[in-house]
Amino acid sequence: MKLFTVFLSAASILGSLVASAQSGTIMGKVTDSYGHPVELAAISLPQLKMGMSADSLGYYRITGVPNGHWKIQSTSMGYKSWLGHVDVSDSVVVIHDIVLEASKASLNEVVVSGTMKEVSKLDSPVPVEVYTSKFFRANPTPSVFDALQNINGVRPQLNCNVCSTGDIHINGLEGPYTMILIDGMPIVSGLSTVYGLSGIPQSLIERVEIVKGPASTLYGSEAVGGLINIITKNPSTAPVLSADVFSTSWAEVNADLAAKFKVGEKAHSLVGVNYFNYQNPVDNDNDGFTDITLQNRISVFNKWSFQRKENRVLSMAARYVYEDRWGGQMNWNRSYRGGDEVYGESIYTKRWEYFGTYQLPFKENITFMFSANGHDQNSVYGTTLYNANQYVGFGQLSWNKQIKRHDLLAGLAYRYTYYDDNTPATRSFEEPGRNKVSHTNLPGVFVQDEITLNENNKVLLGLRYDYNSLHGSILTPRINYKWNSPDKNNVLRLSIGNGYRVANVFTEDHAALTGSRDVVFVTELKPETSWNGNVNFVKKIFMSNGGMVGLDATGFYTYFDNKIIADYDTDANKIIYDNLSGHAVSKGISLNVDIALPNGLKFLLGGTAMDVYSKQGGTKIRQLFTEQFTGVWNVGYAFRSLGLTVDYTGNLYGPMRLPLLSDADPRRENSPWWSIQNIQLTKSAGKGLEIFGGVKNLLNWTPNKGNPFIIARAHDPFDKNVVFDNNGQAVVTAENPYGLTFDPSYVFGPNQGIRGFLGIRYNLYK
Structure with missing residues (x-):
């Protein structure tokens, strides 16, 4: 029944596209070698600079694809990069499923916090912990401050019973020793350490990178205990x-x-x-x-x-x-x-x-x-x-x-x-x-x-x-x-x-x-x-x-x-x-x-x-x-x-x-x-x-x-x-x-x- 429903949905989409004579569309599902959906896998057409991320069930759909024979690529954390080809023509929906193979290099995602430049987590000389938006969805909270409570060695510390102010402790060091970055820049510091982590929309967070230990050599003052890069x-x-x-x-x-x-x-x-x-x-x-x-x-x-x-x-x-x-x-x-x-x-x-x-x-x-x-x-x-x-x-x-x-x-x-x-x-x-x-x-x-x-x-x-x-x-x-x-x-x-x-x-x-x-x-x-x-x-x-x-x-x-x-x-x-x-x-x-x-x-x-x-x-x-x-x-x-x-x-x-x-x-x-x-x-x-x-x-x-x-x-x-x-x-x-x-x-x-x-x-x- 589920397969039949997917087939009807695909047929419906195909019919509507043909009727409106739109450009070609590529759609499908990203799974691993066991058939499990790969959530948020990145799918791109590198020659056209087009792309998107799969949804929570691994499904994706790229519309407006020009006619031609194109490379299609998919990457995801913990999997080997996948590369294939697809033929697209006007008013046609191409069903193109993707199967990703687990990477023996494990979590080889790109990180920037340890060395201030893009490098795979595996190759970074500085240990960097990475937590994706999926990790935080396991315990939804109204702010980034509260969301960090389930990360080992990181503790949101309340400092007042009345107004609930707080800071972030890394390995026992108080909040002022932790530098907070947004997209690599020292945005949250000084006066804002008390309230600055509230109100960062979690729907906009791709991942959080954490470096435990001093990072003052690259980031200066406040990065004594470590840094959190949102x-x-x-x-x-x-x-x-x-x-x-x-x-x-x-x-x-x-x-x-x-x-x-x-x-x-x-x-x-x-x-x-x-x-x-x-x-x-x-x-x-x-x-x-x-x-x-x-x-x-x-x-x-x-x-x-x-x-x-x-x-x-x-x-x-x-x-x-x-x-x-x-x-x-x-x-x-x-x-x-x-x-x-x-x-x-x-x-x-x-x-x-x-x-x-x-x-x-x-x-x-x-x-x-x-x-x-x-x-x-x-x-x-x-x-x-x-x-x-x-x-x-x-x-x-x-x-x-x-x-x-x-x-x-x-x-x-x-x-x-x-x-x-x-x-x-x-x-x-x-x-x-x-x-x-x-x-x-x-x-x-x-x-x-x-x-x-x-x-x-x-x-x-x-x-x-x-x-x-x-x-x-x-x-x-x-x-x-x-x-x-x-x-x-x-x-x-x-x-x-x-x-x-x-x-x-x-x-x-x-x-x-x-x-x-x-x-x-x-x-x-x-x-x-x-x-x-x-x-x-x-x-x-x-x-x-x-x-x-x-x-x-x-x-x-x-x-x-x-x-x-x-x-x-x-x-x-x-x-x-x-x-x-x-x-x-x-x-x-x-x-x-x-x-x-x-x-x-x-x-x-x-x-x-x-x-x-x-x-x-x-x-x-x-x-x-x-x-x-x-x-x-x-x-x-x-x-x-x-x-x-x-x-x-x-x-x-x-x-x-x-x-x-x-x-x-x-x-x-x-x-x-x-x-x-x-x-x-x-x-x-x-x-x-x-x-x-x-x-x-x-x-x-x-x-x-x-x-x-x-x-x-x-x-x-x-x-x-x-x-x-x-x-x-x-x-x-x-x-x-x-x-x-x-x-x-x-x-x-x-x-x-x-x-x-x-x-x-x-x-x-x-």
């Missing part, structure tokens, strides 16, 4: 129309819409909109505060691709985000904003971005990358006003040349940052009442040589010099070595590199603004420096029944000088910032296991064990908010005869050290083991339509379990009933038996319990 879809190969809409039983609504269109013969444009709305205050832990932040967010994205002469491409994109979020006491409304009657944290964010890449029309491979962004934040945390503006301009010229065994990359970069706020960070002591706006100029030059010693050995040498207008000269070298077995089923990578970071506390650490603690700077903060060593081993095992097992193991060690640590322990009423006089270390091991069986069952399992601490005066102190173990899993099974897929995803975290306010504070000093688990069913309804639904947080875990409370003195957020001694310390009284002040910084996991979700996903291909 690659957006190519307008020329994206679906004509796509939609991804879902809602939850908590009344959250998220919609991702995208459409592409063609202008002339050589210009393609992709437009996307993300809308997220949550306006349902919930207080399941009965502390009088909203469990999660209420949000109203819209993001608009537009990307253009222009095909120039000699196949040189000009790509440009722009994004605008507006968000209104608040959290606080359940009876808060806008009339209380900034007052001390009802506590609330309210943030209005306006953000714009513009970036692009142009390959210059020279014989040499010279590329110019540029970006500019502005971030305007109008926020109130109780009675504390924080208004800030940041503008960043970036330009980079890079040259790539291959000379025999040497693959050279050199470049010039310049980054300008304007920053102004109403905090002591920009206060002018020479002219009281006026701000001293921060202007940072950061020119840099880098060079890299990737040397192919032979078919099995490569060495990469890199060096970068930056001149920070506030802190002077900074030099960051690195060296990488890669060995692979002749069959390329075993790969060993070794690396060592230097990194640096210039800190801005108020833009990076939300705890400096919220709660009743005073912020204290002991001295002027100096740039942090670090050295990192990394060993990575990858092994692919191909089973006789057609299954595959992939192992990816990594050991890492990072040593910090001048590390800036927020001290919550010395004084319960203060957060003290200073450069560490000793040193800090982040070390550990991680393992990813990828299993794909021919019956459609897939496992992606990961675990990371780490030790992150500082040492000063002979005393070792574990870093706050850092687990010693994390595990993730993604288990999927496809019932092909039913068009039904089941995905079971989850994570597991070990105990973290948490900030207490006093010796009498009854909350746990360390968090318990905790886990967030989700299940999803996806039903294919044909012609690019999917219906999906499931349950998030199956265990209904929230951080208040086992704790008398999470937010300290939630009933007295302005400390009106707290008695202080002469040293400013809270005094134990009958009304305040633990001697606490209001503090929402005791947070280590999401505060949203179990909920159901239901959505639809649609992709229309031409």
